[in-house]
Amino acid sequence: MKKNEKLNKWFWKWHFIAGLISLPFILLLSITGAIYLFKADYEAPRQQHIKEVTIQGSPISLQEQWEIANKNAVKKPNAVILSSSRSQATEFISGRFAGQSSLYINPYSGEVSGEIISRKTDMFKVRKLHGELLMGKFGTKIVELIASWMVVLILTGLFIWWPVRGWKIKGLFIPRTNEGRRTFFRDVHAIMGFWFSGLLLLILAGGFPWTDVFGQNFKQLQKITNTGYPSTWNAHHIQSQPKGKALTLDQMVVKAKALHLPGKIKIHLPKDPKSVFSVSNQNPLDLYTQKKIHFDQYSGKQIITNNWEDVGVLMRGRMWVMAFHQGEFGAWSWWLMLFTAVALAIMSISALISYIMRKRKGDWGTPKVPARFKVGYGIIIMITILAILFPLFGINIILLLIIEYLRKKKQKNNLVGIKPIS
Numbered sequence: 001m002k003k004n005e006k007l008n009k010w011f012w013k014w015h016f017i018a019g020l021i022s023l024p025f026i027l028l029l030s031i032t033g034a035i036y037l038f039k040a041d042y043e044a045p046r047q048q049h050i051k052e053v054t055i056q057g058s059p060i061s062l063q064e065q066w067e068i069a070n071k072n073a074v075k076k077p078n079a080v081i082l083s084s085s086r087s088q089a090t091e092f093i094s095g096r097f098a099g100q101s102s103l104y105i106n107p108y109s110g111e112v113s114g115e116i117i118s119r120k121t122d123m124f125k126v127r128k129l130h131g132e133l134l135m136g137k138f139g140t141k142i143v144e145l146i147a148s149w150m151v152v153l154i155l156t157g158l159f160i161w162w163p164v165r166g167w168k169i170k171g172l173f174i175p176r177t178n179e180g181r182r183t184f185f186r187d188v189h190a191i192m193g194f195w196f197s198g199l200l201l202l203i204l205a206g207g208f209p210w211t212d213v214f215g216q217n218f219k220q221l222q223k224i225t226n227t228g229y230p231s232t233w234n235a236h237h238i239q240s241q242p243k244g245k246a247l248t249l250d251q252m253v254v255k256a257k258a259l260h261l262p263g264k265i266k267i268h269l270p271k272d273p274k275s276v277f278s279v280s281n282q283n284p285l286d287l288y289t290q291k292k293i294h295f296d297q298y299s300g301k302q303i304i305t306n307n308w309e310d311v312g313v314l315m316r317g318r319m320w321v322m323a324f325h326q327g328e329f330g331a332w333s334w335w336l337m338l339f340t341a342v343a344l345a346i347m348s349i350s351a352l353i354s355y356i357m358r359k360r361k362g363d364w365g366t367p368k369v370p371a372r373f374k375v376g377y378g379i380i381i382m383i384t385i386l387a388i389l390f391p392l393f394g395i396n397i398i399l400l401l402i403i404e405y406l407r408k409k410k411q412k413n414n415l416v417g418i419k420p421i422s
Contacts, residue, residue, distance in 0.1 A: 003164050006373040013367040015156040018149045019351060025133075025146040027348050032130035034341035037327055037334060039123045050104050050114030053089050059107035062249040065090050066269070072112050073103040080249065082256060082265040089113045093266075098124075131210060141392060144211035147204055148393035152386065154200055157193045182357035188350040196343055203340060206325025209318050213391050218318070227312030232304045233292055239274045240296040240303075246270075247300050252277050255300060262289050270297045284328035287320060 062080070069077045075094035083090060089104035101117040118124050125134070133139035163172055170176045175187035208214045222228035232238060249267070256267055256279045263283025270277055280292040292306040308316070323329060327337035359365040387394030 003159075003162055005164075006370050007376075007379070008160060008164075009367055010369050010373060010375065011156040011159050013369050015153060015160060016355075016365075016367055018153055018156075020355070022146050022149050022153065023348050023352060025142070026150065027345060028133075029130060029143070029146070030341045030344040030348065032126055034338055034345075036123060036126050036130055037338050037341070039126075042123060043121065047114075047116060050116060051089055051091075052087055053106045053108065053113060055086050056108040059086075060110050062090065062107075062253055064110065065105045065107060066092070066249050068105055068110055068112070069103050072115075074101055074115070074117070077103065077269060078271070079266050079268045082253065082267065083107075137212060140212050144208075144213060144390075145392045145396060147207060147211070148214075148386075148390035149396075150204060151201065151390070152393070154193070154197050157190070158197055161190050161194050182354050185350040185354040185357070189347050189354060192343055192347045192350075196340060196347070199336075199340055200344070202321065203325055203337070206321035206323075209322055214389075217391070218314070222312060222314045222318075225312070225314065227314035229312070229315055230306055230310045232294070233306050233311070235268075235276050235278050235294050238276055238294050238303055240270070240276050240298055242273050243298050246273075246297045247277065247295075251300065252279075252295065252297075255279075255295065259291075259293065261291060262286065276303060284323045285330055287316070287323065 066077070066080070069080075069092035073092060073094050077092035077094050078096075079093040081091040081093065090107050092103045092105065094101050094103065098119055101115060103115045104113045105111070106113045128134055131140060131143060133142060135142070161172075171187055173191060175184050175191060177184055209218060219228070249269075252267060256265060259279060261279070261281035261283075263281045263285070265279065265281050268278035268280065275297070277295040277297050278292060279295070281290055283289050288308045290308045294303045294305075295301065296303055311319075324333060325337075327334035355365065383397065387397055
């Protein structure tokens, strides 16, 4: 494929500008992302004294443990996690997302072994740094904008990388080591960028659902197209029939275990006399085995069973890329995410080193674009699609066009003001 050299220079200019501005943020995202992958390893020894207990005879009933949790939790528990071994404390969950906390009850003594409040953990701070730069909503939008530009960086980088003078092993697949350090670091950046481009786009897709603008628009699209969770998933409009005595938590646990659901099993507790018990399982290794089943809290009968197939296609895709983003598909995906995060950091550093070696004193070293070059309709359409897909990127492009227009107008006025020497 013959490459348009003028277009190549134009792409290179914007790849350079976007990369230079985004680089510190990309480095921060790659480093914090890599650190967060060690969440379980970091927290396990620090929380062991809370989550693990000594086996001492027979445990007290789960109903009694629930009553103890109600008296001691910061907020009234809304769910309980089924323990997978006798040496585990019973976990009662209160709240959701950033406001979630877990109270642990020793099932043998009935004592509270401890409480873990998500927002007070070290890894929660790492996650906040990764997702919002510890700057709240404003920081989230900066991260979203950088992620949008990363998509542009990948697409423009692929075009720039594409060889003009045929395919060669060195410079395209292996860094050149005999043409100076600047060329070597340039090749490290370009070659790694090519080989990781598809993977990086997939990882970015897994991060966008957490963003403010894109994430909210995606939720709206799910709602409009009816491709999110089914209306029965969260049991908002499902009620029990108050007849007789409600099931104890122990009875509900027996029913939950009889379902033989794989993964981490959670029982959602009824909020009032008319609400229901719900059983769900989290199993990232096989998302299609995940279910959510609602039970009448008095009769114990199954009211509605939601299978993963009942979840809309956009939500299923969203949950898949989000799980992939966090390396939750087993050891192979964890190592792949870690390797990619390290590679992204190396790519960023090598690009910076190459730029510093190329840059002349007093000059930013911005690639020059021929004055007569005009962007074709195909590129304009592509930019428009990206601007619609990523609204913050679109706003940024409009601001850049305004700045460029004002800059050219100022240059023109300066030229008009210069009088020729007679």
